[in-house]
Amino acid sequence: AEARPRVWVSQPLFGDIVARLGEHFELDAATDVTIWSPDAIADRLHDASGALVTLNERIGAGEIASATALRAVANVGVGYDNLDVAALHARGIVATNTPDVLTETTADMAFALLMAAARRVTEGERWLREGRWTQWSFDTLLGHDVHGSTLGILGMGRIGQGVARRGALGFGMRVLYHNRSRLPERIESNSRAAWVDLDTLLRAADHLVLVLPYSSATRHLIDAAALAKMKPTATLTNIARGGLVDEDALADALSHGRLAAAALDVFEGEPSVNPRLLALRNVVLTPHVGSASLATRRAMASLAVDNLIAALGHGPRAGDPPTPIGAPAAGGI
Ligand code: 8YV
Numbered sequence: 001a002e003a004r005p006r007v008w009v010s011q012p013l014f015g016d017i018v019a020r021l022g023e024h025f026e027l028d029a030a031t032d033v034t035i036w037s038p039d040a041i042a043d044r045l046h047d048a049s050g051a052l053v054t055l056n057e058r059i060g061a062g063e064i065a066s067a068t069a070l071r072a073v074a075n076v077g078v079g080y081d082n083l084d085v086a087a088l089h090a091r092g093i094v095a096t097n098t099p100d101v102l103t104e105t106t107a108d109m110a111f112a113l114l115m116a117a118a119r120r121v122t123e124g125e126r127w128l129r130e131g132r133w134t135q136w137s138f139d140t141l142l143g144h145d146v147h148g149s150t151l152g153i154l155g156m157g158r159i160g161q162g163v164a165r166r167g168a169l170g171f172g173m174r175v176l177y178h179n180r181s182r183l184p185e186r187i188e189s190n191s192r193a194a195w196v197d198l199d200t201l202l203r204a205a206d207h208l209v210l211v212l213p214y215s216s217a218t219r220h221l222i223d224a225a226a227l228a229k230m231k232p233t234a235t236l237t238n239i240a241r242g243g244l245v246d247e248d249a250l251a252d253a254l255s256h257g258r259l260a261a262a263a264l265d266v267f268e269g270e271p272s273v274n275p276r277l278l279a280l281r282n283v284v285l286t287p288h289v290g291s292a293s294l295a296t297r298r299a300m301a302s303l304a305v306d307n308l309i310a311a312l313g314h315g316p317r318a319g320d321p322p323t324p325i326g327a328p329a330a331g332g333i
């Protein structure tokens with residue numbers, strides 16, 4: 001019999017979901033969390049027809065140079081700055097991601113972080129656990145209101161719209177957004193959000209949330225100059241990619257009272273975190289868990305598997321993967 005095509009799965013996902021790939025392909029699946037070097041990735045891809053990868057694995061021209069059988073790369077995650085899509089497409093390799101299934105879960109996390117920063121939730125917990133709560137007092141840990149404030153959203157894709165709806169409907173916030181292109185009126189009115197230019201967004205927001213894709217064009221979009229435009233009472237929440245923010249400029253602003261607080265789920269050099277951020281009391285830090293609910297992570301793994309099976313010409317959607325990466329996204333994730 002002809003050898004079955006081989007697929008590489010870079011990290012342990014859910015065994016029962018990954019096993020579906022085994023119905024069609026020979027599986028080369030990591031059983032432990034693994035840090036893959038570029039050379040090791042090239043080696044795994046060398047005789048693979050397909051790959052299922054996470055944000056940990058960068059797949060570019062070098063990694064695919066000797067992968068002559070490679071026809072599809074399925075990314076687990078909606079953001080795909082780890083993939084050089086142009087290099088994949090130039091070789092006729094299909095790339096897919098996992099939009100939609102993580103939208104609401106990630107928008108929930110944006111609000112958890114925003115509220116934690118504004119109301120000093122994790123700071124208060126640390127303070128209590130350190131045994132510093134000796135007497136209730138009127139002015140302990142005063143924060144800033146979320147309800148009725150102005151929510152600024154930078155990057156108004158699916159997740160940005162989910163954050164907007166939560167702000168408008170749940171917390172009575174005035175919602176402003178900035179996106180490269182203004183959204184159709186129907187989406188603006190569903191999200192109860194108004195488009196403004198970036199400068200206006202930075203100046204008006206009481207709580208600014210970053211939900212835009214990372215690329216060379218958006219690297220350090222939030223730099224010292226941008227932070228200087230924000231209100232000293234404002235908070236900044238980042239659930240997108242760490243590289244959108246100049247972390248040293250952020251640490252400067254936070255330590256000099258030019259910004260009230262920040263909540264960060266993503267970091268430029270993750271998993272290592274800028275020590276200046278670690279040292280600040282007014283930063284909420286989480287380890288890139290925006291989409292990390294059990295149901296959503298299962299849905300992401302399942303969608304990635306469906307994409308890979310279809311892209312490699314098998315299953316009910318043979319040749320028509322559900323969520324291929326096509327033209328660049330319109331400015332949000
Ligand atoms: C994923 C993410 O956990 O979807 C994204 O863009 O950052 C996260 O939801 C990550 O991409 C896993 O590879």
